[in-house]
Amino acid sequence: MTKTGRRMSAAARQEERAAWMLMAPWFLGVVAVTLGPLLASLYLSFTDYNLLSAPEWVGLENYAEMLRDTRLHKALAVTATYTFVSVPLMLAVALALAMLLNRGIKGLAFYRSVYYLPSLLGGSVAVGVLWRQVFGIEGLVNQFLGLFGIEGPGWIANPDTALISLILLHVWTFGSSMVIFLAGLRQIPEHLYEAAALDGASKREQFRHVTVPMLTPIIFFNMVLGIINSFQTFTQAFVVSGGTGGPSDSTLLYSLYLYSEAFGRLHMGYASAMAWLLVVIVGVLTAINFYFSKRWVFYSDGN
Template sequence: MTVTHAASRASRAGSPARRPLNKRPSRRGAETRAGYAFLAPWLLGFIALTAGPMVASAYLSFTDYHPIRGGDWIGFDNYTRIFDDPRFADSVKLTLEYAVIGTPIKLAAALGVAMLLNNRRRGQGTYRSVFYAPSLIGASVSIAIVWRAMFNDDGIVDKTGQIFGMDEGGWIGNPDRSLPMMIMLAVWQFGAPMVIFLAGLKQIPDELYEAAQMDGAGAVRRFLRITLPMLSPVLFFNLVLETIHSFQIFASAFIISNGTGGPANSTLFYTVYLYQRGFGQGQLGFAAAMAWLLVIAVALITLVFFRTSRYWVFYGEGR
């Protein structure tokens, strides 16, 4: 009796204790489901408004689709016909000129004003707001209409230029002045990169400038040896962003030229011509092919920027 009882106690002591079953869902699983629930509106919007149209445009680029008669699969014909179109070549050339000339001028203006606003003075907040305001309203339809009225024949800009000896005739109707006019509109909207430059300038230690000044470095040398290297990551960010924006110019050029891209294709930017072929002539397949060529071109240019940034962008102690 005693041996049996002892063996029973030993077997109970050696056997693992039974744990109560947890029927409640785990906390991690509940948090995961809650996260997906909060992401659901964004995911639906991304699929319906971004990913879905991208897939549809990729398919249309291989067809001769028309919004009324539909279309058939034609393979790479749209992509080959694009390079035989002289107006396509004109739009590419104009857009490249706009990006190569306008982007550096815009960044230079933004950096110059940011350096002026970096100094402490009364009404600093007011100045920042005034310079930033054009970036908020510059791409709107109303501002483009005002800009057209200013640069039109007998407009205020034309009359002011005549005072300083410029020929009359306006800017919008003159093919030689259309691109400079569009660049001035882009430079006028330097507020966004200016704010980013200003934030970067605030991160540069004042001790570096004080030490350089004690060593006899002038303002230009301090700018080249301290400001630009320390500001290179911010400059790189603004350069990539503004270059992409310059290839996307549409609203201002479309409104100022009344959608024609004239005179003499002087405002026929890439996106304006894309709109004309897709929605003006109903050649949505051709326009989709143009859109994907633009995506590839911007991606390659951005890749070049990132590859070459190792030679001139400095992060902390190194490049």
């Protein structure tokens, strides 16, 4: 990064102007579309607001209520389980497939697109409906298990297994992480592998001592994004559970509970406070991630 401020060359100044121009649409969008609701929700989080009459200032009451709300605690536990199980699994699958594709197979572009597809579709309502069928009592999964004489449960109907089907749906959307891994793998200089091979490193050692360290910035990036995204997951849980977070709150993801408080129970003030708690949680997790990243993320440019 340039820290010399005023002493920029003409070329650098021109580049900066271009940067501002290219970012302008985004800034315009933030100011015109996002900023208003953002500030409004911050204000509403300190009010008692039911959509039907004017908001009433209640100070920190909504935030105090969160400490007592056992359903909120349940939603947090469900979301944490969902995140900390599905994100590592998804990254592992994405990395494994990226390594496979990186071996230079024919038709790479085709496979890359095919594996990327679920990332585009996974958040859609249609796939949620499909998932209900696939994991139903007479669905594909149980038909497959039936071939081996196993009688599967009603995955989505049973509170003990419903979250598993949601986690699998999330893992299935590994495509975008995979594409980023693939790009990262391409960036690793071939001469590192050659040097390692000359030193007698096996493929496994090469993976451990060359690939993984060189990929750590990418793993870090994918992990941060994965955690943020999974804390915000809504559609899948909404469709798969029929909008209830059921059975028995077993799939009550945080944003689903927020939605039902806001629009089901008309507790819009409380829901706004919940939204800000989510911001804080995601922010803290990301900060923790960045803090620990110094210990394991390796940037080859020396920074």
